[in-house]
Amino acid sequence: MxxxxxxxxxxxNLHIVAQGNGTPRTIVNRLDLCVRRGETxxxxxxxxxxxxxxxxxxxxxxxxxxxxxGKVYFGDIDLLQATERQVQGLRGRHISMxxxxxxxxxxxxxxxxxxxxxxxxxxNGVPSSAxxxxxxxxxxxxxxxEPEAAERYPFQLSGGMRQRVALAASLAKDPELLIADExxxxxxxxxxxxxxxxxxxxxxxRGMGMIFITHNLTTAFAVCDRIYVLYAGSLVxxxxxxxxxxxxxxxxxxxxxxxxxxxxxxxxxxxxxxGSVPRADQVRDQCPFAPRCRWRxxxxxxxxxxxxxxxxxxxxxxxxxREIRAEMARLAAQARRDEKSIEQPVNSQCIxxxxxxxxxxxxxxxxxxAVKDVSFQIGENESVxxxxxxxxxxxxxxxxxxxxxxxxxxxxxxxxxxxxxxxRLSTEERQRLRRTIQIVFQDPYSSLDPWQTIGSCLxxxxxxxxxxxxxxxxxxxxxxxxxGLPPEYANRRPLALSGGERQRVAIARxxxxxxxxxxxxxxxxxxxxxxxxxxLELFRQxxxxxxxxxxxxxxxxxxxxxxxxxxxVMYKGEFVEQGPVAAVLDHPQHPYTQRLxxxxxxxxxx
Amino acid sequence: xxxxxxxxxxxxxxxxxxxxxxxxxxxIALAVIxxxxxxxxxxxxxxxLSPNTQDLILRAKPPSAEHLLGTDQLGRDILSRxxxxxxxxxxxxxxxxxxxxxxxxxxxxxxxxxxxxxxSLIMRWVDLMYSLPGLLVTLVIVGIVGxxxxxxxxxxxxxFSPADTRIVRAEALKQRVLPYVEALRTLGIPRRQIIFRHxxxxxxxxxxxxxxxxxxxxxxxxxxxxxxxxxxxxxxPDWGRMLFENxxxxxxxxxxxxxxxxxIVVTAASMNLIGNWLFEVFAHRTEVRM
Numbered sequence: 059m060x061x062x063x064x065x066x067x068x069x070x071n072l073h074i075v076a077q078g079n080g081t082p083r084t085i086v087n088r089l090d091l092c093v094r095r096g097e098t099x100x101x102x103x104x105x106x107x108x109x110x111x112x113x114x115x116x117x118x119x120x121x122x123x124x125x126x127x128g129k130v131y132f133g134d135i136d137l138l139q140a141t142e143r144q145v146q147g148l149r150g151r152h153i154s155m156x157x158x159x160x161x162x163x164x165x166x167x168x169x170x171x172x173x174x175x176x177x178x179x180x181x182n183g184v185p186s187s188a189x190x191x192x193x194x195x196x197x198x199x200x201x202x203x204e205p206e207a208a209e210r211y212p213f214q215l216s217g218g219m220r221q222r223v224a225l226a227a228s229l230a231k232d233p234e235l236l237i238a239d240e241x242x243x244x245x246x247x248x249x250x251x252x253x254x255x256x257x258x259x260x261x262x263x264r265g266m267g268m269i270f271i272t273h274n275l276t277t278a279f280a281v282c283d284r285i286y287v288l289y290a291g292s293l294v295x296x297x298x299x300x301x302x303x304x305x306x307x308x309x310x311x312x313x314x315x316x317x318x319x320x321x322x323x324x325x326x327x328x329x330x331x332x333g334s335v336p337r338a339d340q341v342r343d344q345c346p347f348a349p350r351c352r353w354r355x356x357x358x359x360x361x362x363x364x365x366x367x368x369x370x371x372x373x374x375x376x377x378x379x380r381e382i383r384a385e386m387a388r389l390a391a392q393a394r395r396d397e398k399s400i401e402q403p404v405n406s407q408c409i410x411x412x413x414x415x416x417x418x419x420x421x422x423x424x425x426x427x428a429v430k431d432v433s434f435q436i437g438e439n440e441s442v443x444x445x446x447x448x449x450x451x452x453x454x455x456x457x458x459x460x461x462x463x464x465x466x467x468x469x470x471x472x473x474x475x476x477x478x479x480x481x482r483l484s485t486e487e488r489q490r491l492r493r494t495i496q497i498v499f500q501d502p503y504s505s506l507d508p509w510q511t512i513g514s515c516l517x518x519x520x521x522x523x524x525x526x527x528x529x530x531x532x533x534x535x536x537x538x539x540x541x542g543l544p545p546e547y548a549n550r551r552p553l554a555l556s557g558g559e560r561q562r563v564a565i566a567r568x569x570x571x572x573x574x575x576x577x578x579x580x581x582x583x584x585x586x587x588x589x590x591x592x593x594l595e596l597f598r599q600x601x602x603x604x605x606x607x608x609x610x611x612x613x614x615x616x617x618x619x620x621x622x623x624x625x626x627v628m629y630k631g632e633f634v635e636q637g638p639v640a641a642v643l644d645h646p647q648h649p650y651t652q653r654l655x656x657x658x659x660x661x662x663x664x
Numbered sequence: 665x666x667x668x669x670x671x672x673x674x675x676x677x678x679x680x681x682x683x684x685x686x687x688x689x690x691x692i693a694l695a696v697i698x699x700x701x702x703x704x705x706x707x708x709x710x711x712x713l714s715p716n717t718q719d720l721i722l723r724a725k726p727p728s729a730e731h732l733l734g735t736d737q738l739g740r741d742i743l744s745r746x747x748x749x750x751x752x753x754x755x756x757x758x759x760x761x762x763x764x765x766x767x768x769x770x771x772x773x774x775x776x777x778x779x780x781x782x783x784s785l786i787m788r789w790v791d792l793m794y795s796l797p798g799l800l801v802t803l804v805i806v807g808i809v810g811x812x813x814x815x816x817x818x819x820x821x822x823x824f825s826p827a828d829t830r831i832v833r834a835e836a837l838k839q840r841v842l843p844y845v846e847a848l849r850t851l852g853i854p855r856r857q858i859i860f861r862h863x864x865x866x867x868x869x870x871x872x873x874x875x876x877x878x879x880x881x882x883x884x885x886x887x888x889x890x891x892x893x894x895x896x897x898x899x900x901p902d903w904g905r906m907l908f909e910n911x912x913x914x915x916x917x918x919x920x921x922x923x924x925x926x927x928i929v930v931t932a933a934s935m936n937l938i939g940n941w942l943f944e945v946f947a948h949r950t951e952v953r954m
Contacts, residue, residue, distance in 0.1 A: 462846055500843075504844060505846075507865070509866060522853065567847065568851075
């Protein structure tokens, strides 16, 4: 490698195989990777790309039944050959790891200070007061300046604070290499930006090597010097983050970049990548992206394409990259200056009206005021966004609307029916209400009965609108077609479907009773980036074809920009700002909205 | 922090080793159950002699060519009695396990899904049952009333059902808050249909594995009752009763007392192994997302 800095970690030909019951399953195929001293390297990939397991293979923390072959040199030790005792000596002291979920990585029975003190290097004869001072210094390094925080238990801290404590503990032995596995994905937008900034600044100040794992290209660009793009277990592209952002040299990286919707403008059509991520096994001996690639040629599936150096540090595993480079650049440029589509102001009749809604959860120790005196309306064929961070009460509103939660105060009127209390409605009214409003949940993995076939799931819903059994089969097919799934899917069970496909089924099930309002509770946040855009595009299409009204609940401003006509910004149970999407996102008035938007802009300015 | 992964890792190693060994043990367990079932179905054909033929000349004799496991005090063939004893060893425990769970499913699903007063009522009954020494009560009632084997099985069903109710309820509580149940509720699917078409299927894997575990426990319990002289009437071949009747022959023909004991332990252990293994298999199937 051309850079003068010494190599810290060198991974060659890493191969990871899961030995399930029966046939071995490839997870990562021939991965080469290197990290230099003081450098941040990003591993970017969607679920199933093998990014997390690659990182775990490096410090030998693979789950049972998963094994790695190849070479992982740290200095001159091959970690894969090293004994458990040797690796144990390296962990923490030389290579350390920060995990995604700060809610489970800290021992709940230990105070935050203890997590750090126990990790400090043992030095003989140092008085405990000095150790305490050192511990506080470490906490200050991660931005926790008040010493009282050291005495708190993890559950008394916010997610961001916990992640800081976890970070301080991982750094306590001053490792040369830090592996950060999605360290900010479980956090809220504003906290996420702070934590990422912190990790980046500590890495720079310490001159430490870092492997940063993420599914989000934007954060990777903000944090990393170099980026490795992984797809279905194979490395498809690597290069310095700046030039990769400017000109991706693999169709997958380009697609990933384009399908991340912009927050500053609304696109007339969302760019999508067709299909879904294959299993690493299915694409072992070909270009893994070929089945979804628009430039696919026969030679792409003839064998696994090698990683080819194009210029400087740019490597791509696309064999046609030289031919299609100009076209890819044109597409990228076109997407950047894609025209805004102007949201149409909707002046329709009101179909859903909420006035002074409030909801309090009575916990053992205290009351949580989830929703405080909130009023809003949704018109026919209007799409309304509800934006807020976790705990803001946005989901509670959605659940009150469909009767999964009982509001304490206020009224809900849906299509002329008083839906404030579902229990008080007559059976017939309740039935009518359920045919007016439906909900799509966040997690497509648990929102379908795992034992029921898709067809039976849909016809069960169809039976509710008194459809005779003879017509149901045909109607199931047309529902599947409507959400973009082939009719054969009626015989499958959810287990055989990908996340995006399951979400489509969940949408079809909601549509079966022909509702006029759809509550979408974070419907794409559990999906891969390349699939998100597909599902959003489906929502738009249904909006246009069926004239559905949406309440789009999300934490993602880019999603709101693409999906909603009007938006309500929610903070701690209250609406702090509302108005047409363009007005609110372009000229935020409330400090909280300003902070939300600023935290997104920030990435670009690092 | 990074200390935790080390111990975790050691755990992983232990679990991996166990998993690798498990399938082999499962094969053995399945083979044992297969032979027991053979004995249940084809006892007449398999047993060399009738279990009740007495040969008063050949009393309490050690194994010979004629009697492979020797004879008991009344000169009955031990091997034949063992083979015929499989019936009592399978039918009773099976009824107890399935019966207990039938009650458990109805009460547990109602308690778990409906909640509120129904839940309180059912769970207080469960608490009450837990506070009774069930085995002792069975012993006393069967001893006084003299209902024999059927009554013992019936009482054991009632004795087992509170624990089964708890298991099903816990599982129903877990399922109830999942989005798929909420989606069914929002669609307006009737409660009965949600419980008996969706919940029941999703709690079934847990129940099936527990039925095996319950079977093993019921077998041991029934054998203990038989050993104490409650349950099967005298004369009917039963492993627990054989253990009791033949313990005095421990020097004359040790096989007469040891083999029924082995049969009980091996059958119960096999059912336990299969139950635990199913539990693991099902637990993993639901964890795997794609």
